[in-house]
Amino acid sequence: MIKSGIERLGRLTSLFILEAGGIVLFSLKTIRQLFSIPVDIRLVIHQMLSIGVRSFPVVFITSIFTGMVLALQTYTGFKRFGAETMVGSVVALSMTRELGPVLTGLIVTGRAGAAIAAEIGTMRVTEQIDALETLATNPLKYLVIPRFLAGLLMLPSLTVLSDIIGINGGYIVSTGIYKMSASLYWRKVWDYLELSDFYNGLIKAAFFGASMALICSYKGFYTEGGAEGVGRATTQAVVLTSMTILVSDYFLSAWLF
Amino acid sequence: MIEIIDLYKSFGRKEVLRGVNLFIEKGESMVIIGGSGSGKSVLLKHIIGLLRPDKGSVFIEGLDITKLNEKNLYKVRKKFGMLFQGAALFDSLKVWENVSFFLMRHRGISEKKAREIAKEKLRLVGLVGVEDLMPSELSGGMRKRVGLARAIAHDPEILLYDEPTTGLDPIMADAINDLIIDLKKKLNVTSVAITHDMHSAYKIGDKIAMLYEGKIIEVGTPEEIKNSSNPIVHQFITGSAKGPIKVEGVTNG
Numbered sequence: 001m002i003k004s005g006i007e008r009l010g011r012l013t014s015l016f017i018l019e020a021g022g023i024v025l026f027s028l029k030t031i032r033q034l035f036s037i038p039v040d041i042r043l044v045i046h047q048m049l050s051i052g053v054r055s056f057p058v059v060f061i062t063s064i065f066t067g068m069v070l071a072l073q074t075y076t077g078f079k080r081f082g083a084e085t086m087v088g089s090v091v092a093l094s095m096t097r098e099l100g101p102v103l104t105g106l107i108v109t110g111r112a113g114a115a116i117a118a119e120i121g122t123m124r125v126t127e128q129i130d131a132l133e134t135l136a137t138n139p140l141k142y143l144v145i146p147r148f149l150a151g152l153l154m155l156p157s158l159t160v161l162s163d164i165i166g167i168n169g170g171y172i173v174s175t176g177i178y179k180m181s182a183s184l185y186w187r188k189v190w191d192y193l194e195l196s197d198f199y200n201g202l203i204k205a206a207f208f209g210a211s212m213a214l215i216c217s218y219k220g221f222y223t224e225g226g227a228e229g230v231g232r233a234t235t236q237a238v239v240l241t242s243m244t245i246l247v248s249d250y251f252l253s254a255w256l257f
Numbered sequence: 258m259i260e261i262i263d264l265y266k267s268f269g270r271k272e273v274l275r276g277v278n279l280f281i282e283k284g285e286s287m288v289i290i291g292g293s294g295s296g297k298s299v300l301l302k303h304i305i306g307l308l309r310p311d312k313g314s315v316f317i318e319g320l321d322i323t324k325l326n327e328k329n330l331y332k333v334r335k336k337f338g339m340l341f342q343g344a345a346l347f348d349s350l351k352v353w354e355n356v357s358f359f360l361m362r363h364r365g366i367s368e369k370k371a372r373e374i375a376k377e378k379l380r381l382v383g384l385v386g387v388e389d390l391m392p393s394e395l396s397g398g399m400r401k402r403v404g405l406a407r408a409i410a411h412d413p414e415i416l417l418y419d420e421p422t423t424g425l426d427p428i429m430a431d432a433i434n435d436l437i438i439d440l441k442k443k444l445n446v447t448s449v450a451i452t453h454d455m456h457s458a459y460k461i462g463d464k465i466a467m468l469y470e471g472k473i474i475e476v477g478t479p480e481e482i483k484n485s486s487n488p489i490v491h492q493f494i495t496g497s498a499k500g501p502i503k504v505e506g507v508t509n510g
Binding site for chain 2: 122123126127128130131133134135136137138
């Protein structure tokens with residue numbers, strides 16, 4: 001009983017280390033491709049559209065409701081000790097430092113990350129990746145680099161929008177439902193918000209975007225076992241990326257702020 | 258032209274290739290036959306460097322490709338064209354973009370010119386008016402033809418065929434056989450095909466080699482293979498379940 005428990009722990013640990021090592025190696029190999037001859041801009045733009053632009057509607061809905069519920073909770077909670085005027089500050093700080101980047105990261109993972117893993121995984125099991133190789137094309141350069149660059153650039157861009165939308169969501173609730181004056185809300189937003197809150201959030205977002213693209217591509221790239229394998233790779237990619245985002249968020253926050 | 262020397266490859270504990278030796282002359286059409294799971298695909302993938310062996314060498318025009326770094330390997334691959342079993346067309350690209358993929362990426366030709374070449378290569382494999390379709394809109398036979406057009410688009414010296422007739426109806430399969438013979442005459446290429454379809458093997462092969470238990474056990478012209486005295490070869494080409502080859506999971510009682 002104890003032995004099998006220890007055995008299982010050992011197996012899990014070695015699996016984890018193998019996986020982490022695999023992802024790091026894959027990332028290094030991919031990043032090395034960045035420095036070899038021109039990157040196909042059209043492929044990057046295509047991925048920026050699919051990862052970034054097409055994620056905007058979901059980011060919009062998530063951010064506005066997050067901003068709204070933040071205002072709602074803060075107002076009713078802070079009212080108990082007479083600090084309800086602070087709503088603007090709480091919403092602005094929470095969105096820029098934390099919720100903007102993390103929620104955007106998680107949503108884009110669910111939407112675009114799953115698609116990356118499924119698409120590359122399907123290409124693997126249908127031998128399209130081998131076909132690329134036989135046509136003397138490096139699949140990391142052709143498939144992974146555009147997704148990596150798109151993730152790296154689009155996540156911060158979406159986060160900027162998410163921050164703005166979320167703070168406006170808070171504004172709608174504060175002024176619309178709690179009849180707070182508009183000038184008070186905005187004054188509290190600007191009083192405590194610093195530029196560093198904003199751009200440190202973006203640094204986190206860039207990290208999440210790059211991790212999302214690399215982990216999901218990695219999972220797709222090493223897919224085995226037909227349609228079932230693609231399904232498994234996609235699930236694992238989403239779970240692994242989400243965990244990476246949440247765990248790294250803590251350490252990045254401790255380091256950046 | 259192609260020389261495979263003492264090639265070994267295992268996946269985990271499963272030894273797939275156990276000392277393969279094979280020589281293919283320039284301009285020759287070699288067909289490798291063998292049962293499902295005998296390692297034919299694995300062998301083919303070593304010839305173009307998609308897999309690296311545990312031991313042994315693959316010489317392409319005197320160059321050992323198992324020792325090459327990535328960059329030089331890509332250079333050697335430009336001599337090859339490969340038709341995959343499921344055609345492996347890029348689903349996100351139109352038919353003509355699939356066919357001219359290599360030319361657009363490596364020869365830097367214009368889109369207009371690439372389209373023209375694609376059209377011409379498609380005509381060579383008997384397809385007209387499909388340039389602007391997506392691969393998902395094609396039938397199995399058409400996909401193979403497009404895959405073939407893509408494989409020959411850059412005028413390769415060596416063509417590899419992974420089960421060219423598998424999954425096609427007998428008439429379409431024979432049409433693909435004719436196409437392979439036709440292309441060989443027109444393009445004067447060296448070709449290597451793997452198959453378990455004996456009809457196809459006799460038709461397209463100048464020579465046939467049989468892979469069994471990780472080794473080439475016999476090489477010869479189709480005539481020689483037909484009259485082989487080796488009981489394993491005999492069982493395989495006549496397609497009998499009884500004989501020295503054991504059917505996996507089935508006991509011969």
